[in-house]
Amino acid sequence: MSGPVPDLAPLATSETEGVPGRRRSWMWPGWGAAKRVPLLVIGLVLSALIIIAGVLAPWITPYPEDAGAVVHPTQALLSPSAAHWFGTDLVGRDIFTRVVFGARVSLGIVVIVLVVSAVVGLSVGLAAGFFGGWLDAVLMRVTDIFLAFPALLLSIALAAVLSPSALHAALAIAFTWWPWYARLARGQAASIRRQGYSDAARILGASRTRQLVRHVLPNASTPVFVQMSLDAAGIILTAATLSYLGLGAQDPTPEWGLMVANGQPLATSAWWVITFPGLAILVTAVAFNFVGDGLQSVFDPKRGQR
Amino acid sequence: MISVRDLRVSYGGTVVAHVPEFDLATGQVLGIAGESGSGKSQTALALMGLTRYSGGVVTGSMKLGDVDLSTLSSKQWRAVRGRQIAMILQSPRAALNPTISLGTLFGRTLKLHGVARAERHARMEQALAEVMLHPQILSRYPHEVSGGQAQRFAIALVAALRVDVLIADEPTSALDVTVQSEVIDVLRNLRESHGTAIVFISHDLAVISELADQVMVMRGGEVVEQGTTEQILREPAEQYTRDLLAAVPVIGRTR
Numbered sequence: 001m002s003g004p005v006p007d008l009a010p011l012a013t014s015e016t017e018g019v020p021g022r023r024r025s026w027m028w029p030g031w032g033a034a035k036r037v038p039l040l041v042i043g044l045v046l047s048a049l050i051i052i053a054g055v056l057a058p059w060i061t062p063y064p065e066d067a068g069a070v071v072h073p074t075q076a077l078l079s080p081s082a083a084h085w086f087g088t089d090l091v092g093r094d095i096f097t098r099v100v101f102g103a104r105v106s107l108g109i110v111v112i113v114l115v116v117s118a119v120v121g122l123s124v125g126l127a128a129g130f131f132g133g134w135l136d137a138v139l140m141r142v143t144d145i146f147l148a149f150p151a152l153l154l155s156i157a158l159a160a161v162l163s164p165s166a167l168h169a170a171l172a173i174a175f176t177w178w179p180w181y182a183r184l185a186r187g188q189a190a191s192i193r194r195q196g197y198s199d200a201a202r203i204l205g206a207s208r209t210r211q212l213v214r215h216v217l218p219n220a221s222t223p224v225f226v227q228m229s230l231d232a233a234g235i236i237l238t239a240a241t242l243s244y245l246g247l248g249a250q251d252p253t254p255e256w257g258l259m260v261a262n263g264q265p266l267a268t269s270a271w272w273v274i275t276f277p278g279l280a281i282l283v284t285a286v287a288f289n290f291v292g293d294g295l296q297s298v299f300d301p302k303r304g305q306r
Numbered sequence: 307m308i309s310v311r312d313l314r315v316s317y318g319g320t321v322v323a324h325v326p327e328f329d330l331a332t333g334q335v336l337g338i339a340g341e342s343g344s345g346k347s348q349t350a351l352a353l354m355g356l357t358r359y360s361g362g363v364v365t366g367s368m369k370l371g372d373v374d375l376s377t378l379s380s381k382q383w384r385a386v387r388g389r390q391i392a393m394i395l396q397s398p399r400a401a402l403n404p405t406i407s408l409g410t411l412f413g414r415t416l417k418l419h420g421v422a423r424a425e426r427h428a429r430m431e432q433a434l435a436e437v438m439l440h441p442q443i444l445s446r447y448p449h450e451v452s453g454g455q456a457q458r459f460a461i462a463l464v465a466a467l468r469v470d471v472l473i474a475d476e477p478t479s480a481l482d483v484t485v486q487s488e489v490i491d492v493l494r495n496l497r498e499s500h501g502t503a504i505v506f507i508s509h510d511l512a513v514i515s516e517l518a519d520q521v522m523v524m525r526g527g528e529v530v531e532q533g534t535t536e537q538i539l540r541e542p543a544e545q546y547t548r549d550l551l552a553a554v555p556v557i558g559r560t561r
Contacts, residue, residue: 195400196395196397196400196401196402197400197401197402197403197404199356199395199401200395200401200402200460201403202356202359202387203354203356203387203388203392203393203395204387204388204392204415204418204463204467205384205385205386205387205388205389205418205419206384206388206418207384210418214403214406214414215403218403218405218406219403219404219405
């Protein structure tokens with residue numbers, strides 16, 4: 001090799017100085033950034049508690065059998081007490097037990113909706129944005145048709161056609177949810193396709209498939225993931241709405257929206273029957289919103305305070 | 307090594323670049339100079355077989371050894387790109403995927419081109435030494451390296467892939483002057499140690515003259531002047547070349 005003796009240029013840049021050996025990943029800006037957004041920490045803690053409560057429901061609830069189809073006529077509509085923290089419902093089931101089990105149902109619906117709509121939305125959006133041309137036009141017009149209907153009405157109509165159950169409610173919601181992700185992913189993919197590193201992959205001999213999977217997909221999906229965290233709260237509310245209308249989970253499933261609907265006639269005589277499931281919906285929706293909003297602030301310095 | 311005859315790149319019937327001929331031997335450097343829109347980058351894309359992806363058409367012949375590149379299918383092109391011909395781009399950091407570390411990128415690229423796992427590490431280290439980068443850079447992500455480091459890393463990839471022809475499209479234009487000369491040095495090393503033929507594209511004749519054996523000056527899609535670097539610099543025939551040369555600052559000369 002000719003030229004001067006290799007002088008191994010120092011690698012430290014202003015960004016990495018002071019954090020020797022620290023791995024900074026693109027996925028997670030680190031706890032330092034998270035801690036500057038207190039709502040994110042609160043949201044994460046609350047969400048974690050809700051998820052843990054849901055998972056551990058059979059072991060931490062006093063009357064796990066009350067989550068199912070049991071009836072205790074002698075204990076109907078007891079007000080909150082040491083034995084029944086949240087009181088009991090019309091057929092004598094412990095409401096605390098049912099609220100905790102309800103976390104499983106709601107979280108399950110959220111997971112199904114997010115997974116189904118992310119898979120469909122990302123596939124459609126990436127294909128449209130990456131390949132462009134007529135495929136883009138066709139896929140995006142189909143997406144537009146879905147977006148043209150009011151989402152909730154479309155979900156209600158679909159849920160009404162299917163037999164009512166928690167799973168069908170989730171599918172009905174996913175049916176109207178994916179077009180948003182498709183739009184988002186399409187815009188990202190179309191811009192990333194024109195980035196230097198996308199060209200560079202071609203130049204180094206990568207195939208179209210590799211270019212799409214290794215370079216466009218990871219970069220296009222980050223905003224979709226952030227959007228998903230923002231949407232979790234909306235899905236919980238939509239699922240509760242469907243159940244409340246009798247189009248989602250059916251008794252004896254301990255679904256919060258359904259519990260509110262069943263307790264409504266009793267609102268003046270037994271306030272606890274609707275209050276605690278209602279609070280569960282509120283707290284979960286707020287917690288997930290904090291997480292989504294906080295993540296967006298962390299990932300996007302232009303938005304929100306740092 | 308590479309010889310081009312009557313190469314035309316057109317979009318919708320309009321010819322945007324026309325190169326009558328050039329021949330480039332192993333270890334030689336061809337400089338293509340010209341202003342924006344002169345057709346120099348379109349020539350580069352045609353040499354990479356990438357014109358079709360932006361909707362253009364290439365006619366004429368481009369021979370790499372005995373293979374006529376202009377007759378290759380997309381699949382055949384893929385075997386040529388990164389193995390026999392590679393290209394480095396103007397903005398080196400934008401050419402790196404922000405979601406993967408340089409080491410991952412390097413490893414995957416070598417794997418894609420069939421370098422055995424056992425050999426990959428040695429190839430990477432050797433190539434990084436050639437471009438004067440510390441192997442530690444492999445653990446970095448693109449946002450953690452400077453523009454000069456990124457461009458040298460790109461050249462290291464090319465060195466490790468042992469391509470025959472490197473197309474450098476404005477490789478120094480986005481870098482400041484001291485970093486420019488680093489990149490030029492590294493390209494010079496690449497040519498001397500591997501015999502890589504280089505097509506060096508720039509609007510800056512001063513940079514081209516540091517490296518090139520022959521120079522081609524383009525304007526408005528046509529080649530206006532072509533010859534050895536000596537000829538072009540000493541006795542430019544065309545007024546346009548003289549204008550480009552006049553734009554080159556020379557220490558001690560007053561205008």
